[in-house]
Amino acid sequence: MSVLNASGISKTFGTFEALKSQDFTLEAGEVRAVIGSNGAGKTTMIKILTGAHAPTTGQVMVDGTALSGGPAGHIAGGIACIYQHSSLAPNLSVAENLFLGQHPRGRFGLISRKEMINRAQALINTHGTQVSPNDLVADLPTVKQKEVEILKALMRSAKVILMDEPTAWLSFREVERLHDTIRKLMAQGVAVVYISHIMDEIFRICDTASILRDGALVWEGQVAETDRAQVVGHMLGPGQADTKRAAATTKAGAEILSIQGLGRKGYFEDINLSLRKGEIVCLTGLIGSNRTEMVRCLFGTDRPDSGTITLHGKEVRISSPREAMSLGIALVPEDRRQEGLFLSHTMSENLLAAALPKFLQRHMLQRAPMAQAANSNIAGLNIQPPDPEKVVGTLSGGNQQKVLLGKWLETTPEIVILDEPTVGVDVGAKNDIYSAMQELKGKGAAILVVSSDVEEVQLIADRILIMSKGKIAQEMAPDSPHEELVAQISGAAT
Amino acid sequence: MRKTLSSNLVIVLLTIGMFAFFSIAADRFFTFPNVENLLVGYSFLAIVAVGQGLVIMARGIDLSVGSTVALAAMVLFDAVMIFEFGGPVAIFLALLAATLAGALNGVLVVYLRLQPFVATLATLAAYRGVVFAISGRQLYPELSSQAVRDPVVRWLGDIIEVEGWFGDMIPLPWIPTSFFVLLIYAAIVALALWRTQWGMNLRTYGGNPEAAHLAGLNTKRLLISVYALCGFSAGLAGVILVGRFTTATEALGAGMELTAIAAAVIGGIGLSGGTGGVLGPIFGAFLLGIILIGLTLMGTSQFYQQILTGAILIAAVGYDRLVTKRGGSV
Numbered sequence: 001m002s003v004l005n006a007s008g009i010s011k012t013f014g015t016f017e018a019l020k021s022q023d024f025t026l027e028a029g030e031v032r033a034v035i036g037s038n039g040a041g042k043t044t045m046i047k048i049l050t051g052a053h054a055p056t057t058g059q060v061m062v063d064g065t066a067l068s069g070g071p072a073g074h075i076a077g078g079i080a081c082i083y084q085h086s087s088l089a090p091n092l093s094v095a096e097n098l099f100l101g102q103h104p105r106g107r108f109g110l111i112s113r114k115e116m117i118n119r120a121q122a123l124i125n126t127h128g129t130q131v132s133p134n135d136l137v138a139d140l141p142t143v144k145q146k147e148v149e150i151l152k153a154l155m156r157s158a159k160v161i162l163m164d165e166p167t168a169w170l171s172f173r174e175v176e177r178l179h180d181t182i183r184k185l186m187a188q189g190v191a192v193v194y195i196s197h198i199m200d201e202i203f204r205i206c207d208t209a210s211i212l213r214d215g216a217l218v219w220e221g222q223v224a225e226t227d228r229a230q231v232v233g234h235m236l237g238p239g240q241a242d243t244k245r246a247a248a249t250t251k252a253g254a255e256i257l258s259i260q261g262l263g264r265k266g267y268f269e270d271i272n273l274s275l276r277k278g279e280i281v282c283l284t285g286l287i288g289s290n291r292t293e294m295v296r297c298l299f300g301t302d303r304p305d306s307g308t309i310t311l312h313g314k315e316v317r318i319s320s321p322r323e324a325m326s327l328g329i330a331l332v333p334e335d336r337r338q339e340g341l342f343l344s345h346t347m348s349e350n351l352l353a354a355a356l357p358k359f360l361q362r363h364m365l366q367r368a369p370m371a372q373a374a375n376s377n378i379a380g381l382n383i384q385p386p387d388p389e390k391v392v393g394t395l396s397g398g399n400q401q402k403v404l405l406g407k408w409l410e411t412t413p414e415i416v417i418l419d420e421p422t423v424g425v426d427v428g429a430k431n432d433i434y435s436a437m438q439e440l441k442g443k444g445a446a447i448l449v450v451s452s453d454v455e456e457v458q459l460i461a462d463r464i465l466i467m468s469k470g471k472i473a474q475e476m477a478p479d480s481p482h483e484e485l486v487a488q489i490s491g492a493a494t
Numbered sequence: 495m496r497k498t499l500s501s502n503l504v505i506v507l508l509t510i511g512m513f514a515f516f517s518i519a520a521d522r523f524f525t526f527p528n529v530e531n532l533l534v535g536y537s538f539l540a541i542v543a544v545g546q547g548l549v550i551m552a553r554g555i556d557l558s559v560g561s562t563v564a565l566a567a568m569v570l571f572d573a574v575m576i577f578e579f580g581g582p583v584a585i586f587l588a589l590l591a592a593t594l595a596g597a598l599n600g601v602l603v604v605y606l607r608l609q610p611f612v613a614t615l616a617t618l619a620a621y622r623g624v625v626f627a628i629s630g631r632q633l634y635p636e637l638s639s640q641a642v643r644d645p646v647v648r649w650l651g652d653i654i655e656v657e658g659w660f661g662d663m664i665p666l667p668w669i670p671t672s673f674f675v676l677l678i679y680a681a682i683v684a685l686a687l688w689r690t691q692w693g694m695n696l697r698t699y700g701g702n703p704e705a706a707h708l709a710g711l712n713t714k715r716l717l718i719s720v721y722a723l724c725g726f727s728a729g730l731a732g733v734i735l736v737g738r739f740t741t742a743t744e745a746l747g748a749g750m751e752l753t754a755i756a757a758a759v760i761g762g763i764g765l766s767g768g769t770g771g772v773l774g775p776i777f778g779a780f781l782l783g784i785i786l787i788g789l790t791l792m793g794t795s796q797f798y799q800q801i802l803t804g805a806i807l808i809a810a811v812g813y814d815r816l817v818t819k820r821g822g823s824v
Contacts, residue, residue, distance in 0.1 A: 070710075071707075071708065072710030075709075075710055083708070085704070087708045088702065088705055089697065089698040089700075090701050090702060090768075091700065091701035091764075091768035092694075092697060092698060092768075096697075096698075097705075100698055100706075100711075101695070101698075101706075101709035101710055101711050102691075103694055109690070110685070110689040110690060111689050111690060111691065111694060113689075
């Protein structure tokens with residue numbers, strides 16, 4: 001019998017059909033990939049399964065019992081969800097987090113710390129996780145926090161665990177560890193829903209897949225019986241192509257930026273790097289190799305302790321983002337919601353925020369050319385929905401990223417730095433972002449991309465630099481074999 | 495847990511250090527009347543700071559505590575002097591009024607979704623207005639010169655003879671009752687914070703509100719209870735102050751929000767939520783007391799002391815930000 005049986009679930013918001021009526025069943029010990037572009041209905045389906053949304057029609061059953069009572073009811077019913085953002089309290093210990101909301105009671109109804117720690121330790125032991133019940137969650141690395149979240153789900157005897165982009169902030173080796181954990185869950189008969197944009201991982205860990213497009217289930221079956229091209233085909237629909245490496249690109253031009261011996265104490269040291277007109281350089285490596293800290297120094301957010309930055313043959317000091325911008329440097333940060341966007345403002349306001357001086361005439365902003373520029377940007381980047389007055393906070397992740405990129409396209413900077421530009425972004429949106437990068441490159445910009453996604457790096461880079469422990473360990477050509485590149489990146493850490 | 499311990503250690507050492515410093519630097523600092531003065535003058539502030547600390551742990555702030563202190567005091571005064579209720583009933587009514595005032599803050603924050611700062615800034619003014627409106631001293635001018643004589647209320651402002659309690663270790667002839675009230679109250683709140691589901695939920699919410707919500711906790715009820723408890727703490731302080739002054743004035747507790755917040759933050763209640771405990775704010779309150787009384791004895795003017803209170807608050811918040819940033823926690 002199926003452990004999870006969601007029959008005829010659908011969700012309608014107003015007149016918009018976010019999810020069309022469909023069945024979704026899982027067997028015990030099955031790992032199911034749920035794949036779809038942003039806006040395909042994945043999020044709606046997850047929210048129905050977790051109880052955050054009540055379905056318009058249909059019901060969710062676990063082991064034959066229909067669930068009700070919102071999120072708390074679904075948790076009690078055996079469905080747990082591990083979200084992209086941590087749902088642990090960082091200020092509490094591992095044991096305290098494992099029991100969130102229902103700690104074991106002892107005398108006088110007080111929480112029994114002894115029992116709490118014993119039960120936590122027992123669960124940790126059976127699962128072979130390398131944490132102590134007394135560890136403070138804030139002190140644990142991300143992958144261990146994910147494992148604690150899985151333990152938390154098991155503590156509530158979850159039968160179905162949903163994982164939303166579980167590897168978004170993990171390094172290669174950590175992904176392996178997480179996959180080992182998932183295999184253990186399979187052996188215990190827990191069903192896992194694995195939501196990811198990373199094809200490579202889906203083919204490695206998942207048994208079956210459900211592909212959603214425009215709110216409907218378009219394909220369901222064994223992962224072993226399909227391949228990447230087919231999956232992407234189902235996902236994007238007829239007439240849409242998968243990401244391919246751009247054909248023979250223009251030759252890189254003169255050197256624009258040169259960095260000599262750049263260092264910041266405790267983060268990175270002796271970085272030498274040169275960027276030329278019309279080339280894409282990818283900086284890859286494990287999480288924690290301090291790539292972000294390095295590019296922050298180029299944008300003036302942080303200051304280096306040593307080394308020189310030379311722009312067009314002249315040494316420069318960049319002490320603020322404002323200065324960096326005036327020198328023609330743009331940064332698309334890693335944390336787009338925190339650092340990049342004005343979430344409560346409209347798309348056109350965000351797109352033009354960096355380019356406002358262009359639209360000034362006698363100190364007044366010219367509305368008509370602004371609207372025109374916003375619209376051409378939205379069309380060029382294929383931002384959905386194409387409405388310049390839409391508030392950015394309501395857009396999906398991929399589209400937010402496009403807006404952020406569009407903001408800099410409008411200023412035509414000479415040097416564009418992108419920090420993890422496609423984390424949590426689906427294949428379709430990735431394509432649009434890559435082509436925008438190609439367009440910038442064609443215009444003669446020098447592009448520096450920080451990315452941990454090896455597939456992506458091989459797809460877009462003209463040169464690949466591997467960074468490890470705050471140093472550039474190696475330079476590789478983009479046509480090096482995939483396995484060798486992965487080996488070099490992981491090896492660079494040892 | 496480790497962070498709490500280490501930040502507690504810092505504040506305890508700082509308090510002892512300051513005490514030692516003024517004992518040497520200021521004449522008459524390390525004398526029994528002065529230590530009693532410190533205990534009497536800052537126990538009630540410590541009680542307010544404990545409540546304030548809980549609210550800050552839940553990512554809020556309560557600016558209305560000073561007015562709530564006065565509200566409880568005035569309700570007690572009216573109940574005893576106008577309605578001639580007995581002490582226990584009157585004290586119960588005063589604490590009830592303060593708790594409801596706190597709960598209303600919580601309702602404004604939870605259901606009207608006001609920023610805690612704005613909501614309690616509004617009630618800071620409103621509750622003070624209520625105090626004037628119900629002031630027995632205004633309604634019956636003849637009462638303004640009379641003292642509260644109820645024995646239970648007077649007892650709260652009194653002292654407890656402890657001669658010989660501690661053997662020869664601490665040769666104290668007496669300790670203010672308010673200090674005992676503080677100790678008992680702090681012990682109860684600490685137990686609630688560390689050993690009950692309510693306390694666990696509060697710390698969870700402070701650390702990650704989203705996690706609390708996803709764990710199916712009733713965060714609305716939790717927040718209202720936290721604000722209510724903060725109101726109760728202010729009420730308890732108000733009741734003690736009536737016992738000590740044997741009357742209630744309309745301006746009682748004015749400006750106390752600043753010192754209470756300062757005491758809580760100095761005591762290691764992180765402004766980013768979730769961290770801290772009960773001991774910290776108490777030491778924070780007495781540390782402020784030691785510094786201010788010490789400076790007074792050294793002849794520093796009142797005005798400079800206010801500047802200093804502000805400066806200490808800024809330093810504590812700055813330190814908190816620095817620690818949070820370096821820790822890199824969420």
